[in-house]
Amino acid sequence: MLEGKNILIVKYSSLGDVINGVPAVRFLRKNCPDAKIRWVIKKEYSPLFRDCGFIDEIVEYRGNSLSEISGFLKRLRSVKTDIAIDLQGLLKSSVIAYLSGAVERVCYPGSREMSGIFYTKKLGKARRTSHAVVENVSVVEGLLNNKASGDYDTAIDLSDETVCEAMGLIKVTPFYKGGLGGIKGFAKEGRLLVVVSPTSRWRSKMWPADRFAALSDKLHDSAGADVVFTGTANDAAYVDGIRRMMKRPSLNLAGKTDIRTLAGLIKIAGLVVSCDSGAMHLSSAMDTPVAAIFGPTDAGYTGPFGKKSIVISAGAECSPCRERDCDAAECMGKITVEEAFEKIYGFLKGMGIK
Numbered sequence: 082m083l084e085g086k087n088i089l090i091v092k093y094s095s096l097g098d099v100i101n102g103v104p105a106v107r108f109l110r111k112n113c114p115d116a117k118i119r120w121v122i123k124k125e126y127s128p129l130f131r132d133c134g135f136i137d138e139i140v141e142y143r144g145n146s147l148s149e150i151s152g153f154l155k156r157l158r159s160v161k162t163d164i165a166i167d168l169q170g171l172l173k174s175s176v177i178a179y180l181s182g183a184v185e186r187v188c189y190p191g192s193r194e195m196s197g198i199f200y201t202k203k204l205g206k207a208r209r210t211s212h213a214v215v216e217n218v219s220v221v222e223g224l225l226n227n228k229a230s231g232d233y234d235t236a237i238d239l240s241d242e243t244v245c246e247a248m249g250l251i252k253v254t255p256f257y258k259g260g261l262g263g264i265k266g267f268a269k270e271g272r273l274l275v276v277v278s279p280t281s282r283w284r285s286k287m288w289p290a291d292r293f294a295a296l297s298d299k300l301h302d303s304a305g306a307d308v309v310f311t312g313t314a315n316d317a318a319y320v321d322g323i324r325r326m327m328k329r330p331s332l333n334l335a336g337k338t339d340i341r342t343l344a345g346l347i348k349i350a351g352l353v354v355s356c357d358s359g360a361m362h363l364s365s366a367m368d369t370p371v372a373a374i375f376g377p378t379d380a381g382y383t384g385p386f387g388k389k390s391i392v393i394s395a396g397a398e399c400s401p402c403r404e405r406d407c408d409a410a411e412c413m414g415k416i417t418v419e420e421a422f423e424k425i426y427g428f429l430k431g432m433g434i435k
Contacts, residue, residue, distance in 0.1 A: 083113045090120040092168040093142040096359030104233040105217035110135040132238045175199035237366040247345030275306040276350040278360035285377040285407040294326035295418040301329040376412030391428040
């Protein structure tokens with residue numbers, strides 16, 4: 082039905098949401114190998130998809146000035162679009178789908194901000210009734226009239242060059258794989274490489290800094306781990322504060338990776354420990370085990386996707402509140418270092434890593 086069609090995917094942010102759209106686009110490509118698939122993604126995330134063969138073209142969304150908006154719209158309409166699939170479900174994304182010129186414009190039920198007036202069809206599962214990955218895939222299932230049957234391919238392809246660049250950041254030998262063995266420099270041979278991502282754009286999602294410090298020390302001493310912290314340049318001072326509270330050595334790469342080398346670093350890690358953040362979702366895309374610390378958000382909807390994951394939460398009655406700021410922060414404050422470590426250590430043993 083869609084063979085040879087020009088299809089536009091609209092899912093431009095945030096990083097985790099974009100990654101949760103990958104299985105839907107892969108499922109579309111699997112069933113429509115001859116279709117031309119373009120994807121609207123924010124400029125800062127687009128380099129991550131440079132090596133992904135399941136996309137024909139990335140249309141970078143830039144909207145900080147009139148000239149950028151004009152350039153974006155010109156590129157958007159440079160190719161005739163037959164079908165626009167809006168996986169964002171907002172007014173802005175629905176307008177983008179409309180302005181693409183697509184005659185057929187689809188989204189899931191439960192889209193927001195009166196965006197529904199721009200769609201010709203609503204397909205798939207209603208919003209927040211399943212994991213976001215399943216929700217996105219269900220829209221494509223409805224369009225194709227074909228079930229994925231649990232075939233959710235989350236992989237984002239990276240070049241060997243990108244992986245080697247990430248290895249260079251921690252002075253890792255080229256045959257290093259899966260977080261174990263063959264390490265020179267910072268990480269010692271035979272030790273587990275653990276990437277810790279302690280920050281989030283929401284203050285309420287962040288576990289206390291002193292607990293990340295204590296957990297990292299326990300992982301070093303009891304799980305044979307070498308810890309590498311990641312984050313943005315704005316996070317570097319915060320990470321240094323965590324490291325000053327630690328008794329064991331660690332490495333601060335906050336602000337020293339771009340989005341591709343961050344993915345490469347996560348790909349070669351044996352474990353990622355993260356709050357609800359883009360790094361957590363990247364772990365699923367890189368097929369790396371991840372322990373996610375959750376509080377105000379719904380792990381059933383936006384948690385790590387796949388079997389190589391564990392969610393650590395206090396199960397607070399007020400969770401998920403989805404509040405960006407919370408002075409009580411009961412949901413995160415009740416998670417102890419001991420609880421987190423025991424769950425992570427058991428997870429590692431279950432994965433056969435320890």
